[in-house]
Amino acid sequence: xTGRPTLAxxxxxxxxxxxxxxxxxxxxxxxxxxRLVASxxxxxxxxxxxxxxxxxxxxxxxxxxxxxVAMFDVPDEVSAEWAPVAVDRGxxxxxxxxxxxMDRDVPLVVPEINPEQVRNRPKGIIANGNxxxxxxxxxIAPLHREYGLRELVLASYxxxxxxxxxxxxxxxxxxGRIAGDRVLGSRPGDxxxxxxxxxxxxxxxxxxxxxxxxxSFTEGGWSSEEMKIRNExxxxxxxxxxxxxxxxxxxxxxxxxxxxxxxxxATEVDAESAREALRxxxxxxxxxxxxxxxxxxxxxxxxxxxxxxxxxxxxxxxxRALDLFVTGDNLRKGAxxxxxxxxxxxxxxxxx
Amino acid sequence: xTGRPTLAxxxxxxxxxxxxxxxxxxxxxxxxxxRLVASxxxxxxxxxxxxxxxxxxxxxxxxxxxxxVAMFDVPDEVSAEWAPVAVDRGxxxxxxxxxxxMDRDVPLVVPEINPEQVRNRPKGIIANGNxxxxxxxxxIAPLHREYGLRELVLASYxxxxxxxxxxxxxxxxxxGRIAGDRVLGSRPGDxxxxxxxxxxxxxxxxxxxxxxxxxSFTEGGWSSEEMKIRNExxxxxxxxxxxxxxxxxxxxxxxxxxxxxxxxxATEVDAESAREALRxxxxxxxxxxxxxxxxxxxxxxxxxxxxxxxxxxxxxxxxRALDLFVTGDNLRKGAxxxxxxxxxxxxxxxxx
Numbered sequence: 001x002t003g004r005p006t007l008a009x010x011x012x013x014x015x016x017x018x019x020x021x022x023x024x025x026x027x028x029x030x031x032x033x034x035r036l037v038a039s040x041x042x043x044x045x046x047x048x049x050x051x052x053x054x055x056x057x058x059x060x061x062x063x064x065x066x067x068x069v070a071m072f073d074v075p076d077e078v079s080a081e082w083a084p085v086a087v088d089r090g091x092x093x094x095x096x097x098x099x100x101x102m103d104r105d106v107p108l109v110v111p112e113i114n115p116e117q118v119r120n121r122p123k124g125i126i127a128n129g130n131x132x133x134x135x136x137x138x139x140i141a142p143l144h145r146e147y148g149l150r151e152l153v154l155a156s157y158x159x160x161x162x163x164x165x166x167x168x169x170x171x172x173x174x175x176g177r178i179a180g181d182r183v184l185g186s187r188p189g190d191x192x193x194x195x196x197x198x199x200x201x202x203x204x205x206x207x208x209x210x211x212x213x214x215x216s217f218t219e220g221g222w223s224s225e226e227m228k229i230r231n232e233x234x235x236x237x238x239x240x241x242x243x244x245x246x247x248x249x250x251x252x253x254x255x256x257x258x259x260x261x262x263x264x265x266a267t268e269v270d271a272e273s274a275r276e277a278l279r280x281x282x283x284x285x286x287x288x289x290x291x292x293x294x295x296x297x298x299x300x301x302x303x304x305x306x307x308x309x310x311x312x313x314x315x316x317x318x319x320r321a322l323d324l325f326v327t328g329d330n331l332r333k334g335a336x337x338x339x340x341x342x343x344x345x346x347x348x349x350x351x352x
Numbered sequence: 353x354t355g356r357p358t359l360a361x362x363x364x365x366x367x368x369x370x371x372x373x374x375x376x377x378x379x380x381x382x383x384x385x386x387r388l389v390a391s392x393x394x395x396x397x398x399x400x401x402x403x404x405x406x407x408x409x410x411x412x413x414x415x416x417x418x419x420x421v422a423m424f425d426v427p428d429e430v431s432a433e434w435a436p437v438a439v440d441r442g443x444x445x446x447x448x449x450x451x452x453x454m455d456r457d458v459p460l461v462v463p464e465i466n467p468e469q470v471r472n473r474p475k476g477i478i479a480n481g482n483x484x485x486x487x488x489x490x491x492i493a494p495l496h497r498e499y500g501l502r503e504l505v506l507a508s509y510x511x512x513x514x515x516x517x518x519x520x521x522x523x524x525x526x527x528g529r530i531a532g533d534r535v536l537g538s539r540p541g542d543x544x545x546x547x548x549x550x551x552x553x554x555x556x557x558x559x560x561x562x563x564x565x566x567x568s569f570t571e572g573g574w575s576s577e578e579m580k581i582r583n584e585x586x587x588x589x590x591x592x593x594x595x596x597x598x599x600x601x602x603x604x605x606x607x608x609x610x611x612x613x614x615x616x617x618a619t620e621v622d623a624e625s626a627r628e629a630l631r632x633x634x635x636x637x638x639x640x641x642x643x644x645x646x647x648x649x650x651x652x653x654x655x656x657x658x659x660x661x662x663x664x665x666x667x668x669x670x671x672r673a674l675d676l677f678v679t680g681d682n683l684r685k686g687a688x689x690x691x692x693x694x695x696x697x698x699x700x701x702x703x704x
Contacts, residue, residue, distance in 0.1 A: 151669075155507030155612035157562045157601065161538075172534040179531030182524040185606025186513075191651040208605055209651045210509045212612070212663050212677040217643045221623060221665040230668065243669035247612040247677060249509065251562055252604050254537025258562055260507035260599040262614070271573060291569045299543040299561045311564050313573040316582065317503075317595035325564040325599060 004032035005068035005350045007343065008091065010082070012036035012047060012056055015165045016073040016096065020336040021049040027340070030347050037063055039074075064089035068350055069343045072096060073335065087124035094342045096128040096335055098224075101232060103127070108235045110134065111341040112283040113141045118345045126346075128339045129236060130228040132156050132248065135328025136259040137236055139309040142281035143274055143322065144237055148266030150320075151243035154229060157251045157258035158214055159298060162330045163201040168254055170200020174207035175252075184208065202250060211250040223248055256298025257330040261323065268319045271312050278309055283333065288312050296327035304329060305337055356384035357420035357702045359695065360443065362434070364388035364399060364408060367517045368425040368448065372688040373401040379692070382699050389415055391426075416441035420702055421695045424448060425687065439476035446694045448480040448687055450576075453584060455479070460587045462486065463693040464635040465493045470697045478698075480691045481588060482580040484508050484600065487680025488611040489588055491661040494633035495626055495674065496589055500618030502672075503595035506581060509603045509610040510566055511650060514682045515553040520606055522552020526559035527604075536560065554602060563602040575600055608650025609686060610679040620671045623664050630661055635685065640664050648679035656681060657689055 009024075011017045017038070024034060028050055036047055036056045045056045057063050059082060064070060070091040072079050079097035086093050100106040100123075107117035108127045118126055129137070140149065160167040174195045178184050184194055185208040195205040204211050215224035230244035243264075278286050287294045288310035296308035307328040315321035328334055361376075363369045369390070376386060380402055388399055388408045397408045409415050411434060416422060422443040424431050431449035438445050452458040452475075459469035460479045470478055481489070492501065512519040526547045530536050536546055537560040547557040556563050567576035582596035595616075630638050639646045640662035648660035659680040667673035680686055 153505040153614045155599075157509070157603070168538075169534075172536075175527060175531050179527050182521070184524075185651070186520075186654060188652060188655040203645045204649055205651060209649055210603055210605060210610055211649060212610070212647045213642055213645075220668070221640075221642065221663065222668070223642070241669075243667075245614050245667045245669070245673065245675050247507075247614075247663065247675055249610075249612065249677075251509070253560055253562060258564070258601075260564070260601065260612075262505045262597050262599075288573075290565055290573065290575070293555045293565075295564045297556055297561055297563060299537070299557060300540060302538060303540040311573065311599065315595075315597045316572070316574070317593075317597070321597065323597050323599055325601075 004030065005347050006033040006066055007031040008035045008037055008064060008067045008070040010037040010059060010070060011073035013038045013042040013045060014073060015161050015168065016331055016335040019331040020071065020073070020340065021047060023336055023340050025050045030344055035063060035067065061085050061089060064091050067091040069094065069346050071339050071343055073339070083125055092121065092346050093125045094128060094339050095125055096339050098130065098228065100125050101127040101129065102235070108232060109342050110137060110236055110338060111345060112138055113236055115345055118342060126342055128335070128342060129232045131162050131330035131334030132158060132225065132257050132259065133229050133232040134334045134338055135257045135307055135330060136261060136326050137233060138283045138307040138333065139278060139326045140261065140263060141237065142277045142284065143263060146273070146277045147269050149237065149239060149242060149263060150266055151264035152233060153262040154244070154246040155260045156246065156248045157253070158248060159251070159253040159255050159257055159330055160206060161255040162257060166200045167202065170198055170202060171206050171252055171254060173198045174205055178207050206250060206252045209252065212247065214248040214250055253298045255302045255329060255331055256327050257334060258296065258298060258325065258327040260325055262321060264318065264321045269314055269322050271314045274312050274322055283307060284309055286310065296325055298327055301327040302329050305332055307333060356382065357699050358385040358418055359383040360387045360389055360416060360419045360422040362389040362411060362422060363425035365390045365394040365397060366425060367513050367520065368683055368687040371683040372423065372425070372692065373399060375688055375692050377402045382696055387415060387419065413437050413441060416443050419443040421446065421698050423691050423695055425691070435477050444473065444698050445477045446480060446691050447477055448691050450482065450580065452477050453479040453481065454587070460584060461694050462489060462588055462690060463697060464490055465588055467697055470694060478694055480687070480694060481584045483514050483682035483686030484510060484577065484609050484611065485581050485584040486686045486690050487609045487659055487682060488613060488678050489585055490635045490659040490685065491630060491678045492613065492615060493589065494629045494636065495615060498625070498629045499621050501589065501591060501594060501615060502618055503616035504585060505614040506598040507612045508598065508600045509605070510600060511603070511605040511607050511609055511682055512558060513607040514609060518552050519554065522550055522554060523558050523604055523606060525550045526557055530559050558602060558604045561604065564599065566600040566602050605650045607654045607681060607683055608679050609682040610648065610650060610677065613676050613678060614673060616670065616673045621666055621674050623666045623674070626664050626674055635659060636661055638662065648677055650679055653679040654681050657684055659685060
């Protein structure tokens with residue numbers, strides 16, 4: 001191959017697609033042509049990307065002709081239908097939906113953890129993990145290498161933008177309705193009444209509330225989001241028997257997923273050596289000085305690339321367990337950034 | 353003793369004291385005289401309580417003369433100084449501060465769990481638990497009785513009012529400043545800038561954020577709040593070796609503390625029998641039908657007495673573990689209600 005590869009971004013106008021265009025603008029020397037593709041209602045829209053004004057095209061088979069790498073950030077069913085079409089037209093697909101993540105013939109890649117897996121793609125498709133898994137796993141992998149991971153108990157604090165642009169709009173709309181009433185949140189049902197029907201994609205008001213549910217219903221009372229974290233953590237780390245219990249909770253944050261992690265290892269752990277392992281780990285920033293007010297929080301992690309990790313403590317009653325807190329930008333490392341990083345591994349391979 | 357006992361409420365004008373006056377108004381046949389006591393700046397204020405207009409008095413030794421039961425909801429150091437004074441003047445003290453909770457000669461009572469402990473009070477003082485412990489422990493005790501508790505891994509979602517009236521004021525003030533700006537929360541530091549100095553009692557903005565820190569710094573990186581949950585759970589359940597790891601996080605909710613619980617037991621568990629145990633437990637309401645949108649949330653639990661429990665699942669990788677989610681009103685069961693319930697046990701004893 002001569003010259004720089006051609007990239008298609010499918011789902012270019014959503015919450016993740018918008019961040020993707022920002023990221024591409026800061027990585028100008030990777031791609032040749034960039035084609036933006038979206039659903040019917042966005043076709044023809046002009047979007048600035050990498051300093052150029054690009055016109056959004058329709059999702060057709062032909063749009064993939066000549067494309068080397070196609071990134072997909074669309075609903076599961078759209079990826080399931082269109083990713084194979086893009087592959088047929090000669091593209092390698094990096095897919096951010098849940099459609100292929102657990103497919104044995106599709107690698108689930110986090111470049112800091114298992115970059116070699118990009119070459120193992122019999123279907124021409126590489127999957128990107130769920131946003132909550134990605135924010136957390138980048139901080140867990142270095143600890144696994146150090147101590148040998150056996151079990152994860154997780155509780156998430158997930159932002160509205162994990163449910164897309166409509167999630168953010170609903171949260172801001174709700175906040176607009178409640179602001180100014182300084183008694184709201186003190187009586188049963190008062191927030192429900194103030195928020196009214198403006199729930200967006202959530203099953204209950206998010207403003208002044210936490211909602212212990214994300215995704216769809218699966219067996220045994222687990223949410224699909226909780227199952228994704230378990231299954232994807234196992235696949236990314238190559239630990240098919242890893243014990244995982246996750247509780248996924250939506251919180252009134254715009255962007256930035258946080259996870260409280262209780263991790264049990266094969267060997268004894270030590271908070272200071274854990275900090276050392278994380279200090280040197282790629283894609284991680286250590287913020288762990290609570291006495292000085294330093295711990296990971298969404299309002300600081302939003303708009304940044306790394307997973308912020310802190311509150312590292314050895315469990316008081318188990319010398320093999322660590323408790324810690326992780327926050328990552330769910331639209332960046334949790335979605336667009338990891339997709340871009342996988343695509344860049346492909347770009348290197350293609351231009352070699 | 354003849355007639356109904358005399359009650360003093362010390363700290364009557366704070367967030368918890370205000371809820372206490374509400375509760376006393378709905379329990380008109382328990383107490384004779386009620387005296388409201390508060391700090392200097394509230395002395396002389398008129399407060400409606402049980403249909404009467406009461407004048408707030410000053411905290412002096414004499415105010416406890418003739419008092420049978422004195423409830424304290426004041427800072428640790430005020431309790432440490434004044435609770436023994438009230439005892440000297442003949443009152444039994446029910447204290448909601450952290451000053452006496454871990455004292456071997458002071459019982460830590462949750463009436464649904466260990467009511468018999470009220471009689472075991474060599475110092476004349478009975479302690480009320482921390483608000484996060486109380487919300488959670490009422491739902492855990494029935495499961496402990498069923499299966500034998502061995503370990504708790506907890507992550508909290510704690511409301512602003514857990515930090516008192518100034519916490520609620522700060523959250524509402526912050527929400528007023530950010531409302532109307534529908535981009536806020538999408539850029540690093542933008543919420544910090546919008547909120548400015550209005551942090552109230554919190555180490556960082558609470559609006560559009562989660563803050564993984566509550567209380568003061570203790571050894572090993574643990575917060576005082578996390579240590580309280582561990583120590584108090586052990587004492588209330590009578591399990592001095594219970595393994596507990598807690599991560600305490602403040603969220604932008606006015607009132608209603610939630611806890612994601614991973615509980616490991618001595619025997620195998622079953623989600624349906626766990627639900628049955630909770631359905632029949634005092635002080636608990638079971639809301640566990642996620643497919644129908646039913647799970648515990650602060651906006652529903654606020655202003656109510658019970659602990660709301662739901663999302664009950666048997667761990668997929670450990671037949672002895674349950675995952676669940678609990679929400680309780682931190683000013684009611686977490687503070688005023690449990691105090692009132694303890695005081696009522698005393699009132700019964702005194703009028704017997």
